Amino acid sequence: MRSDVVIRTRGLGKAFELYQRPLDRAKQFLLGKRGKYFEEFWAVRNVNLEIRRGESIGIIGRNGAGKSTLLQLICGIVAPTTGTLTVQGKIATMLGLGAGFSPELSGRENIYIAATALGLSSAEIRKRFDAIIDFAGLGSFLEQPLRHYSSGMQARLAFAICVHVDADILVIDEVLSVGDAAFGAKCMQFIRNFQTRGTILLVSHDLPAVANVCDRAIFVDQGSIRADGSPADVIHEYVSSTYASIDTGGTFQTGIGGEPPDVGATVDVPSGGQLNPSAHWFGTRGATIVDVAFTDSNHRPLTLVRGGEQVLLRISAQAECDLALPIAGFIVHDRMGQEVFVSNTFLSHAGDPIRISAGSTFVGEFGFEMPRLKAGQYSLCVSVAEGTQDHHIQHHWINSAILFEAAPTEPIFGVFTIRTPLNRIRLLGNSQAPQSAPARQE
Amino acid sequence: MLGAQTMDKKFPGFFAGLASAWRHRELVVRLTMGELFSAYRGSLFGWFWLVAGPLGLLAFYSVSTASFAPSTNKSDYLAYPLFIFCGLIYFQTFSELLLRAPSMLAGHVQMLKKTMFPTEALAWIALVRSSISTLILLGILVSFSIVVRGHPAPAIVLLPIIFGSFCLTMLGMVWVLSIIGVFVRDLSYFIASIMPALLLATPLFYSPADVSEGIRPLLYLNPLTFYIEATRDILVRGDFPSWPNLAGALTLAVITFRLGYGFFIYTRHRAVDAL
Numbered sequence: 001m002r003s004d005v006v007i008r009t010r011g012l013g014k015a016f017e018l019y020q021r022p023l024d025r026a027k028q029f030l031l032g033k034r035g036k037y038f039e040e041f042w043a044v045r046n047v048n049l050e051i052r053r054g055e056s057i058g059i060i061g062r063n064g065a066g067k068s069t070l071l072q073l074i075c076g077i078v079a080p081t082t083g084t085l086t087v088q089g090k091i092a093t094m095l096g097l098g099a100g101f102s103p104e105l106s107g108r109e110n111i112y113i114a115a116t117a118l119g120l121s122s123a124e125i126r127k128r129f130d131a132i133i134d135f136a137g138l139g140s141f142l143e144q145p146l147r148h149y150s151s152g153m154q155a156r157l158a159f160a161i162c163v164h165v166d167a168d169i170l171v172i173d174e175v176l177s178v179g180d181a182a183f184g185a186k187c188m189q190f191i192r193n194f195q196t197r198g199t200i201l202l203v204s205h206d207l208p209a210v211a212n213v214c215d216r217a218i219f220v221d222q223g224s225i226r227a228d229g230s231p232a233d234v235i236h237e238y239v240s241s242t243y244a245s246i247d248t249g250g251t252f253q254t255g256i257g258g259e260p261p262d263v264g265a266t267v268d269v270p271s272g273g274q275l276n277p278s279a280h281w282f283g284t285r286g287a288t289i290v291d292v293a294f295t296d297s298n299h300r301p302l303t304l305v306r307g308g309e310q311v312l313l314r315i316s317a318q319a320e321c322d323l324a325l326p327i328a329g330f331i332v333h334d335r336m337g338q339e340v341f342v343s344n345t346f347l348s349h350a351g352d353p354i355r356i357s358a359g360s361t362f363v364g365e366f367g368f369e370m371p372r373l374k375a376g377q378y379s380l381c382v383s384v385a386e387g388t389q390d391h392h393i394q395h396h397w398i399n400s401a402i403l404f405e406a407a408p409t410e411p412i413f414g415v416f417t418i419r420t421p422l423n424r425i426r427l428l429g430n431s432q433a434p435q436s437a438p439a440r441q442e
Numbered sequence: 443m444l445g446a447q448t449m450d451k452k453f454p455g456f457f458a459g460l461a462s463a464w465r466h467r468e469l470v471v472r473l474t475m476g477e478l479f480s481a482y483r484g485s486l487f488g489w490f491w492l493v494a495g496p497l498g499l500l501a502f503y504s505v506s507t508a509s510f511a512p513s514t515n516k517s518d519y520l521a522y523p524l525f526i527f528c529g530l531i532y533f534q535t536f537s538e539l540l541l542r543a544p545s546m547l548a549g550h551v552q553m554l555k556k557t558m559f560p561t562e563a564l565a566w567i568a569l570v571r572s573s574i575s576t577l578i579l580l581g582i583l584v585s586f587s588i589v590v591r592g593h594p595a596p597a598i599v600l601l602p603i604i605f606g607s608f609c610l611t612m613l614g615m616v617w618v619l620s621i622i623g624v625f626v627r628d629l630s631y632f633i634a635s636i637m638p639a640l641l642l643a644t645p646l647f648y649s650p651a652d653v654s655e656g657i658r659p660l661l662y663l664n665p666l667t668f669y670i671e672a673t674r675d676i677l678v679r680g681d682f683p684s685w686p687n688l689a690g691a692l693t694l695a696v697i698t699f700r701l702g703y704g705f706f707i708y709t710r711h712r713a714v715d716a717l
Contacts, residue, residue: 017716022628025625025626029625075558077557077558078555078711079715091558093558095556099552099556100552104479105476105480113469116469116472117469121468
């Protein structure tokens with residue numbers, strides 16, 4: 001159905017005019033088309049997008065990539081230089097913290113002004129006023145001037161107003177990260193609820209949040225859309241490009257699957273728990289992961305985990321050049337692309353760094369008790385790198401290297417559960433004095 | 443006038459300008475009240491300061507003419523301050539808007555770039571804000587004139603039309619100056635420097651009739667002259683203003699408003715980009 005598309009852009013582009021001197025700006029203004037006294041800066045170029053009703057879209061990209069300009073274009077705050085844009089429905093937006101608020105006025109007065117600006121009549125505002133202050137949780141600060149508010153409180157107020165104006169499209173630019181955890185949870189709950197009736201555009205650097213909230217992600221790079229698709233794929237693309245940009249040696253590559261070098265003494269085990277042949281990878285390939293084995297304590301490959309069992313993850317790699325501070329690490333992602341748990345060998349070898357010479361092989365080994373994960377599909381992302389926790393080069397990063405399924409023996413709510421059976425769970429009435437019952441070991 | 447920019451192709455008409463103001467009327471009122479609240483919050487007398495300056499002047503002129511001017515009857519020394527004030531109320535709003543217009547867009551950059559704010563409403567906010575005191579004083583002047591002259595002049599019914607046409611002229615002026623002010627930042631300094639000259643070129647303390655025949659037409663190049671003289675005709679002299687002048691001023695007001703609004707809508711996106 002065509003009317004399902006709420007935002008459609010064709011060749012959308014935005015160039016800003018940059019002037020060297022004030023005189024150039026004045027000349028341009030007077031002469032108009034007859035002269036060109038500015039340099040063009042294309043903040044957004046050739047963006048073709050179709051966004052349907054009910055989609056939740058995460059927009060990711062580095063600082064200055066053009067994310068905010070793209071949102072400004074969609075909201076009609078700036079006019080496009082090229083291309084066309086059609087928007088169906090009412091947009092509510094928060095593009096910046098405190099924008100549109102007057103610092104001298106009280107929270108109450110600012111609510112009235114901001115809600116009026118978003119198109120509500122006085123009667124409508126009065127009707128929703130209590131809901132707004134309840135959502136924002138301002139308490140006694142309601143009558144205080146806004147300059148006394150913390151940035152978190154301002155963000156809460158802005159979000160509370162925004163969500164109460166009955167918009168069809170909600171545009172949020174990096175505002176959620178300011179609030180505290182309780183408010184973040186409230187926002188998430190609202191967003192999940194809103195997703196059932198409206199469209200969300202969310203700009204964020206918080207990749208897990210994008211993976212968690214959005215059903216589609218867009219990676220904006222230098223004004224153009226570089227990737228558009230499922231959050232997991234797009235985030236992979238973004239992360240890999242981030243590592244590509246800090247690579248100085250010029251050996252950075254990306255790819256899918258690929259044959260491990262012939263040296264690999266591949267363990268002859270059945271297919272399960274083994275390197276996924278169609279996995280995306282990137283890295284400078286100063287070292288190459290030749291084998292990944294995810295096994296139980298008896299070295300049997302694992303494709304199904306219950307939780308609580310002892311498991312072993314072995315990442316075998318071959319160094320192509322000398323490695324000063326090699327690190328092997330892994331991330332377990334859930335189906336939405338959220339990081340569930342992460343570990344690497346950096347800390348355990350920070351005291352006595354090992355050197356690996358070119359041509360030799362090395363193994364990162366992780367033995368741990370499998371957490372009791374919520375049922376579902378999980379993937380293991382593995383990598384070998386060189387450097388420290390904060391500064392490192394990714395030599396070989398394989399996304400979704402190993403896929404496995406979690407099938408806990410009992411239903412788990414939340415991401416994972418603590419040690420089962422939970423034999424200390426009790427409900428205590430008033431009559432029963434809480435006794436310090438020691439945890440019984442299994 | 444346009445660079446490589448695509449923008450609103452249409453040059454909007456007179457009624458489009460009024461319709462936009464009507465559409466955003468609640469926002470204009472709220473934001474004006476907000477600006478005034480912000481300006482006077484924390485001061486002891488608050489809103490009183492909105493009219494305190496002009497009222498003080500009014501009192502000063504009344505007292506000083508009473509003590510210095512060798513007038514014979516009571517109504518004469520009230521008539522002179524009334525005469526001056528018919529000019530001051532317009533000049534006050536005019537100069538305030540003139541000084542504020544070039545930096546108006548730059549002063550609201552957060553609002554213009556981060557929210558979906560109707561840019562054209564800023565001029566209305568500036569106008570409402572600075573004409574509130576004019577309106578209050580106009581009310582005081584009308585009652586003053588009734589005291590001085592003993593009865594209301596019939597032409598008082600024309601005052602709303604005169605004031606409305608003054609507002610349209612001011613809006614057109616603010617829209618044009620606010621855009622130029624973005625591209626030529628010197629505009630605000632220029633305006634501040636010619637303000638004393640404008641004060642003299644406005645018949646505040648004299649009447650055009652006092653000026654020699656040669657320069658008198660020049661005085662009417664200043665749009666304020668008409669509004670000031672028309673108000674004096676009504677409140678001080680108890681006459682009807684000159685009808686051709688009234689028709690001319692109304693036409694000029696409509697043209698200024700239409701061109702100013704059209705120019706603003708046509709160039710506002712470039713102006714916001716340039717901020």
